[in-house]
Amino acid sequence: MIEEVPWYDAIALPALLRHARTTYGAAMRHALVEAGYDDIPKNGLYVIGGLALGAGGVPLGQLIRELGVAKQTAGQLVDTLVSRGYLARTVDGEDRRRLTVTLTERGHAAAAVQGAARARIDAALAAAVDAGDLRRTRRTLAALIEIGRSERAPAEH
Amino acid sequence: MIEEVPWYDAIALPALLRHARTTYGAAMRHALVEAGYDDIPKNGLYVIGGLALGAGGVPLGQLIRELGVAKQTAGQLVDTLVSRGYLARTVDGEDRRRLTVTLTERGHAAAAVQGAARARIDAALAAAVDAGDLRRTRRTLAALIEIGRSERAPAEH
DNA sequence: ACATGACAGTCAGTTAATTGGACTGTCAAT
DNA sequence: ATTGACAGTCCAATTAACTGACTGTCATGT
Numbered sequence: 216m217i218e219e220v221p222w223y224d225a226i227a228l229p230a231l232l233r234h235a236r237t238t239y240g241a242a243m244r245h246a247l248v249e250a251g252y253d254d255i256p257k258n259g260l261y262v263i264g265g266l267a268l269g270a271g272g273v274p275l276g277q278l279i280r281e282l283g284v285a286k287q288t289a290g291q292l293v294d295t296l297v298s299r300g301y302l303a304r305t306v307d308g309e310d311r312r313r314l315t316v317t318l319t320e321r322g323h324a325a326a327a328v329q330g331a332a333r334a335r336i337d338a339a340l341a342a343a344v345d346a347g348d349l350r351r352t353r354r355t356l357a358a359l360i361e362i363g364r365s366e367r368a369p370a371e372h
Numbered sequence: 373m374i375e376e377v378p379w380y381d382a383i384a385l386p387a388l389l390r391h392a393r394t395t396y397g398a399a400m401r402h403a404l405v406e407a408g409y410d411d412i413p414k415n416g417l418y419v420i421g422g423l424a425l426g427a428g429g430v431p432l433g434q435l436i437r438e439l440g441v442a443k444q445t446a447g448q449l450v451d452t453l454v455s456r457g458y459l460a461r462t463v464d465g466e467d468r469r470r471l472t473v474t475l476t477e478r479g480h481a482a483a484a485v486q487g488a489a490r491a492r493i494d495a496a497l498a499a500a501v502d503a504g505d506l507r508r509t510r511r512t513l514a515a516l517i518e519i520g521r522s523e524r525a526p527a528e529h
Numbered sequence: 530a531c532a533t534g535a536c537a538g539t540c541a542g543t544t545a546a547t548t549g550g551a552c553t554g555t556c557a558a559t
Numbered sequence: 560a561t562t563g564a565c566a567g568t569c570c571a572a573t574t575a576a577c578t579g580a581c582t583g584t585c586a587t588g589t
Contacts, residue, residue: 223514224507227421227490228497229396230438232389235513237440238520239386257546264384276566281387283394288547290567312555312566333384336519340385343515344508350381351505352512356392357380358500362493363395414575433537445576447538469537469584 239336246332252325254299258282258292260329263301263318267326272317274307301325396493403489409482411456415439415449417486420458420475424483429474431464458482 223231243260247253255263261282266273279289293316296302301322307313318326341349380388400417404410412420418439423430436446450473453459458479464470475483498506 223510228494229393229490230418231510231513232393235516236386236389236393238516241520242523261387285548333386337385339519340516343519344512348508348512352509353380353388355501355505355509356388359392359395359497362496362500363398366399442577
């Protein structure tokens with residue numbers, strides 16, 4: 216009785232996604248702790264990582280949507296990160312209700328460490344599979360996200 | 373200035389994974405609530421989903437490893453699910469230290485609902501991309517997980 | 530037999546994360 | 560001016576998660 220089906224075809228996709236994400240999460244967290252940034256809360260990784268991209272700072276509302284948490288949660292998370300010196304909050308000039316979150320010096324440093332860890336995994340992955348696979352994977356995941364969006368949007372009853 | 377790079381190539385892979393997983397999570401949770409199973413804790417989805425596969429029941433230790441949480445946490449999670457009627461705990465005959473967790477009637481029902489929701493997403497995904505992409509995606513994710521494992525195992529200092 | 534150590538889970542106490550609902554200040558359009 | 564929508568915050572409560580110490584079970588060596 217030979218096992219012909221590889222394990223990754225037998226497991227449910229959500230679990231596969233979960234484990235894959237863990238790879239990044241663990242590596243990034245580990246690198247941050249090594250570098251002395253050991254006071255970053257769970258979702259903080261996504262805040263800092265996300266802000267590194269949007270260099271000019273990100274409105275809090277967008278953060279809320281991206282994290283998919285209640286706004287209170289996001290607010291408190293940012294609060295924590297501000298009090299620990301990673302973020303700064305500034306009022307938007309256009310609309311004074313809106314807050315813009317930016318990285319501080321320390322925040323940038325942490326983001327760099329985290330980004331390096333991520334890049335290390337990315338590189339290892341790029342070495343393990345070919346570029347086409349990687350690109351298809353991204354596209355497939357995007358399709359999956361798109362499905363989620365279209366499911367949620369119209370039904371919402 | 374034309375934006376040639378699709379958004380899914382610009383975003384960091386961890387974030388992409390996170391969002392993709394959310395699609396499943398939201399759909400499954402929604403389906404469960406619709407069907408009256410509205411008292412399942414967060415990680416409960418993975419417990420119930422996972423047990424559906426291992427039909428004969430799963431040792432608690434394996435659950436702990438799969439969930440990636442402290443054993444106390446897993447124990448409490450199972451506890452909750454037992455008290456709400458989804459799971460049953462039985463002592464392993466071979467080794468009486470070991471507990472085996474199985475689905476109850478209600479647990480099976482919930483697992484079916486959840487499985488159907490997952491299958492619905494799977495089907496939508498299969499329709500959106502071609503089979504080869506799907507397979508490559510699985511393989512790529514598996515490679516990613518493998519990287520995580522090999523990173524953690526030897527370093528652990 | 531019977532120590533000894535490894536292992537599977539639980540118990541108790543604590544901290545962090547997340548949420549819901551009511552509230553304040555700001556904008557946009559009458 | 561007034562009204563309604565919007566961006567965030569405050570307060571209170573719940574849930575999730577972890578640490579460290581403890582109980583019962585197995586496996587081994589003497």
